[in-house]
Amino acid sequence: MSNMIIKVENATKIYNGGAVATAALRGVSLEIPRGSFTCIVGPSGHGKSTLMHLIGGLDRPTEGAVHLDEIEISQLDNCALAKLRGQKIGFVFQFFNLLQGLTAFENVEIAMMLAGIPESEQKARATAMLDLVNLGEKADAKPNQLSGGQQQRVAIARALANDPDILLMDEPTGNLDSAAEAEVLDILFALHKRGKTIVIVTHNNDIAARAEQIIRVRDGQILVS
Numbered sequence: 001m002s003n004m005i006i007k008v009e010n011a012t013k014i015y016n017g018g019a020v021a022t023a024a025l026r027g028v029s030l031e032i033p034r035g036s037f038t039c040i041v042g043p044s045g046h047g048k049s050t051l052m053h054l055i056g057g058l059d060r061p062t063e064g065a066v067h068l069d070e071i072e073i074s075q076l077d078n079c080a081l082a083k084l085r086g087q088k089i090g091f092v093f094q095f096f097n098l099l100q101g102l103t104a105f106e107n108v109e110i111a112m113m114l115a116g117i118p119e120s121e122q123k124a125r126a127t128a129m130l131d132l133v134n135l136g137e138k139a140d141a142k143p144n145q146l147s148g149g150q151q152q153r154v155a156i157a158r159a160l161a162n163d164p165d166i167l168l169m170d171e172p173t174g175n176l177d178s179a180a181e182a183e184v185l186d187i188l189f190a191l192h193k194r195g196k197t198i199v200i201v202t203h204n205n206d207i208a209a210r211a212e213q214i215i216r217v218r219d220g221q222i223l224v225s
Contacts, residue, residue, distance in 0.1 A: 002034075002069075002070055003033055003034055004031045004032065004033055004034065005032060005033065005034040005035075005068065005069055005165060005166065005197050006030075006031065006032035006055055006066075006067070006068060006166070006197075006199070007030075007031050007032075007066075007067040008028055008029055008030045008031075008051075008054065008055065008064070008065070008066050008067075009029055009064055009065045009066075009067070010027050010028070010029055010063070010064040010065070011025055011027070011028045011029070011051075011054055011061040011063070011064035011065070011066060012025055012026055012027055012028070012061060012062050012063040012064055013025040013047075013050050013054065013059070013061055013062050013220075014062045023220055024047050024050040024220055025047045025050055025051060025054070025061070025220045025221075026219075026220040026221050027064070027221065028047075028051060028064070028217075028220070028221060028222055029064075029222070030215055030222055032055075032197065032199060032213070033197075033213070034165075034197055035192075035195050035196070035197055036197055036198075036212050036213055037189075037192045037198045037200075037210070037211050037212045037213070038197075038198070038199045038200070038211060038212065038213040038214070038215060039199075039200050039201075039202055039207060039208040039211040039213070039214050039215070040052065040199065040200070040201045040202070040215045040217060041201075041202060041203070041208050041214060041215070041216055041217070042216055042217035042218050042223075043218065044203075046217050046218050046219055046220060047217050047219075047220040047221075048201045048217050049170055049201060050220075051201075051215075051217060052168060052170055052199070052201045054066050054074075055068075055168065055199065056085065056089050056091060056168045057073045057076075057081050057084065057085045057089070058085075060074050061074055068084065068088060068089075068166075069088065069165070071084065086114065086115045086162060087115075087162065087164070088164055088165050088166060089164050089165075089166045089167075089168050090156075090158075090159030090160055090161075090162070090164040090166070090167045090168070091159055091168055091169075091170075092152070092155050092156055092159050092167065092168070092169040092170070092172045093155070093169070093170050093171075093172070094170055094171035094172065094174040094175055095175065096143070096148075096151045096152055096154070096155045096175075097155065098143040098151055098154060098155060098158075099143075100142065100143050100144065101142070102142070103139065103140050103141060103142055104130060104135060104138050104139055104140070104141050104142075104143075104146065104150075104154045104157075105126050105127070105130065105139040105140065107143075107154055107155075107158055108126040108129050108130060108154065108157045108158045108161050109122050109123070109126040109161075110158075111158045111159075111161040111162060112125060112126070112161050112162060115161075115162050117162070125161060126139075126157075126161065127139070129157035129158075129160050129161055130154070130157050132157065132160065132187075133153040133154070133156055133157045133187055134153070134183075134187075135150060135153050135154060135157065138150060138154075147180065148175055148176050148177070148180055149176050149177075149179070149180025149181070149183050149184060150180075152172060152173070152175075152176060152180070152184050153183065153184060153187065155172075156172075156184070156187060156188075160191075164196075165196070165197055166196070166197045166198075166199065167188070167191065167196055167197070167198045167199070168199050169188075169198070169199065169200045169201065170201045171201060171202055171203070172184060172188075172200060172202075173185065173202075173204060173207070174202075174203070174204075181204075185207065188200075189210070
């Protein structure tokens with residue numbers, strides 16, 4: 001097994017909407033070690049989120065290749081790619097993306113339902129994940145009954161529900177106040193100590209300062225220091 005859990009090779013992403021094609025990424029190559037804490041940083045609109053989408057299999061490169069655990073995910077069909085994402089990657093986004101009509105417990109449980117995990121396991125694991133993010137007492141609360149920080153912790157619990165190798169996050173503290181941000185970061189660094197590979201797209205210099213690896217993106221390319 002390679003020590004590099006993610007490998008991007010000469011990836012270019014071109015969007016053809018409108019009259020003029022736009023190159024969001026241009027010949028990007030990078031490696032992310034297994035078990036590392038990596039931040040992707042750079043100005044808005046320069047390709048950070050596009051890079052995250054390629055790494056997570058949410059989009060495909062126009063040219064080049066993306067490897068996850070030595071599997072070239074950019075060549076998988078949609079069904080195989082969705083299955084691999086469900087097994088290997090937990091996603092956390094800036095705006096939580098919780099289902100408003102479901103409780104915190106049900107929001108975590110639904111991730112396992114979609115992955116086909118037996119119902120008997122779902123309930124025990126959902127409880128364990130909420131306990132892990134210190135929200136066991138909020139299991140029956142719906143998102144509108146939770147603070148922003150609590151909602152993001154539910155989103156993290158949901159991302160962990162299928163025990164992914166990688167947590168892939170896009171501005172996970174972008175909508176949080178300082179206290180809630182600190183709570184979320186404490187959880188993320190604790191998860192990293194347990195061996196999770198964590199990749200965060202962020203503008204937050206404080207988070208980046210604590211990363212083991214920083215990938216700087218500008219004008220669709222990786223800056224080499």
